[in-house]
Amino acid sequence: xxxxxxxxxxxxxxxxxxxxxxxxxxxxxxxxxxxxxxxxxxxxxxxxxxxxxxxxxxxxxxxxxxxxxxxxxxxxxxxxxxxxxxxxxxxxxxxxxxxxxxxxxxxxxxxxxxxxxxxxxxxxxxxxxxxxxxxxxxxxxxxxxxxxxxxxxxxxxxxxxxxxxxxxxxxxxxxxxxxxxxxxxxxxxxxxxxxxxx
Amino acid sequence: xxxxxxxxxxxxxxxxxxxxxxxxxxxxxxxxxxxxxxxxxxxxxxxxxxxxxxxxxxxxxxxxxxxxxxxxxxxxxxxxxxxxxxxxxxxxxxxxxxxxxxxxxxxxxxxxxxxxxxxxxxxxxxxxxxxxxxxxxxxxxxxxxxxxxxxxxxxxxxxxxxxxxxxxxxxxxxxxxxxxxxxxxxxxxxxxxxxxxxxxxxxxxxxxxxxxxxxxxxxxxxxxxxxxxxxxxx
Ligand SMILES: [Zn+2]
Numbered sequence: 001x002x003x004x005x006x007x008x009x010x011x012x013x014x015x016x017x018x019x020x021x022x023x024x025x026x027x028x029x030x031x032x033x034x035x036x037x038x039x040x041x042x043x044x045x046x047x048x049x050x051x052x053x054x055x056x057x058x059x060x061x062x063x064x065x066x067x068x069x070x071x072x073x074x075x076x077x078x079x080x081x082x083x084x085x086x087x088x089x090x091x092x093x094x095x096x097x098x099x100x101x102x103x104x105x106x107x108x109x110x111x112x113x114x115x116x117x118x119x120x121x122x123x124x125x126x127x128x129x130x131x132x133x134x135x136x137x138x139x140x141x142x143x144x145x146x147x148x149x150x151x152x153x154x155x156x157x158x159x160x161x162x163x164x165x166x167x168x169x170x171x172x173x174x175x176x177x178x179x180x181x182x183x184x185x186x187x188x189x190x191x192x193x194x195x196x197x198x
Numbered sequence: 199x200x201x202x203x204x205x206x207x208x209x210x211x212x213x214x215x216x217x218x219x220x221x222x223x224x225x226x227x228x229x230x231x232x233x234x235x236x237x238x239x240x241x242x243x244x245x246x247x248x249x250x251x252x253x254x255x256x257x258x259x260x261x262x263x264x265x266x267x268x269x270x271x272x273x274x275x276x277x278x279x280x281x282x283x284x285x286x287x288x289x290x291x292x293x294x295x296x297x298x299x300x301x302x303x304x305x306x307x308x309x310x311x312x313x314x315x316x317x318x319x320x321x322x323x324x325x326x327x328x329x330x331x332x333x334x335x336x337x338x339x340x341x342x343x344x345x346x347x348x349x350x351x352x353x354x355x356x357x358x359x360x361x362x363x364x365x366x367x368x369x370x371x372x373x374x375x376x377x378x379x380x381x382x383x384x385x386x387x388x389x390x391x392x393x394x395x396x397x398x399x400x401x402x403x404x405x406x407x408x409x410x411x412x413x414x415x416x417x418x419x420x421x422x423x424x425x426x427x428x429x430x431x432x
Contacts, residue, residue: 010418046425050391053369058394062285066299070281073273074310078266081314129339129350154355155318156329157311174336176353 083190145186
């Protein structure tokens with residue numbers, strides 16, 4: 001069989017993929033056709049994908065009460081999208097700052113920006129595997145609206161909290177290397193602090 | 199034919215995500231009409247009622263967008279589509295049922311928080327597995343559970359085995375396409391391709407009422423229809 005001849009039908013390829021006819025002339029002929037026919041290659045790739053789906057272990061349905069609860073949309077507004085032009089802020093080795101504890105490998109930010117002043121410490125994971133990030137944000141211009149603080153990894157918002165001008169926040173969570181902390185200010189601007197160890 | 203009056207049972211049991219209004223559930227109650235595009239050997243249940251959204255309308259992309267806009271029904275559909283995957287993954291990594299339940303709830307909260315920033319909707323199964331594995335580690339660590347299979351490595355998304363993930367994504371797309379295909383064709387293909395153990399032609403013939411000789415040609419026609427749907431989804 002060659003590409004100029006008729007393409008074998010789907011049913012023939014199903015049997016071929018299943019390994020039928022091992023060692024026969026027909027099978028060799030099909031294999032040879034496959035080598036030079038992109039259309040039939042697509043057919044067989046589709047069938048191989050079906051076989052692959054079978055390998056997935058049996059899925060288990062959650063208990064009904066869990067399922068029912070999850071299917072109700074969580075309360076509260078969804079959080080902001082990824083900022084398009086965040087201002088990146090660098091960490092420095094931790095120092096002592098009033099009211100904020102530090103650990104040996106901690107990093108901190110204590111800086112003034114046009115929009116806000118930051119005093120934040122990031123304490124790396126110990127046995128619990130959890131980063132602890134705590135601090136305060138002071139707005140340069142008084143604003144009664146909340147600042148949203150998000151711990152983010154890729155497109156996962158791992159944890160979030162809200163803090164008002166001068167208020168204290170803390171986040172503690174398990175997060176992989178490469179996380180970032182986003183401070184969404186009421187003005188719409190975002191300050192971003194990236195994982196100091198990444 | 200037995201399949202006409204007694205719709206085939208769900209051959210995959212809990213393998214399938216429950217859908218609030220599946221094509222199958224609606225269509226199997228109806229009287230089979232004649233369908234010129236469908237395999238003649240099989241009874242063909244009614245096509246979906248017009249109000250039921252198509253796969254395209256129910257794509258992850260659309261559901262995610264509508265969820266981010268606050269649409270309740272889209273949220274329900276999205277959770278229904280993936281809840282088996284999330285819960286099974288939490289059990290698979292070694293958690294007990296109680297901890298798996300905690301993780302299950304936290305995954306959906308994380309998804310809700312993250313809705314506006316999920317850029318790649320086609321990667322949603324991966325997104326959910328990554329979240330489930332990290333949260334499984336967290337629940338085990340906080341509860342001081344000694345689960346040998348749960349390691350710090352699970353927090354890193356890169357530790358997720360690509361091959362396993364591809365299998366899951368393939369399976370999800372296939373389930374979606376089979377729901378779109380619906381009717382007896384979908385049931386036949388589920389029996390042929392999604393059962394953990396291969397079914398003999400005799401078994402399939404017994405359950406579908408198809409003559410053994412017509413299973414092959416019917417399978418071919420159903421596969422071609424399925425492939426068209428999969429191409430549209432992709
Ligand atoms: Zn060909």
